[in-house]
Amino acid sequence: MKISKFAASLYVFAALSALVSVALAALTAHGLQRIAPTGAQALEWFKTATDFQMSHALGVILVAAIADQLEAGRARGLMRAAALLLAVAALLFPAGLYSLSFDGPAFFAPWGGTASLAGWAVFAVAVVLAAVNTPEESA
Secondary structure, three states: OOOOHHHHHHHHHHHHHHHHHHHHHHHHHOOHHHHOOOOHHHHHHHHHHHHHHHHHHHHHHHHHHHHHHOOOOHHHHHHHHHHHHHHHHHHHHHHHHHHHHOOOOOOOHHHHHHHHHHHHHHHHHHHHHHHHOOOOOOO
16 A cells, blocks of 8 residues: 555654643643643643544544545545644644643634634545545445
């Protein structure tokens, strides 16, 4: 199986995002409350952020893998756009919550949430387009 440069780039991004998620989940379990100025609230924000980051890292891998299997065309273009939107979401939304835990700015979190919503919606449209444009196999 050949992997496109586009997919390979997203796989690397997603793997690093997942790695950061696991590391920060470990920090959450082993002492975040002691170092974060927001105390117990930081635990909630970090849990939400690490869960979101991991699920979207896996989503990026899935959507990029599906995009690589599609023929060139509108469905593949939309599938790639969906993967990019999910990657942006995996970066911005959790980063806003991590920042907020240390009394930093969180203005980019809503942009991450919006990218997530758009990414999953574009994925759905791409799947429908791919299905409509795929000839039925005869039995």
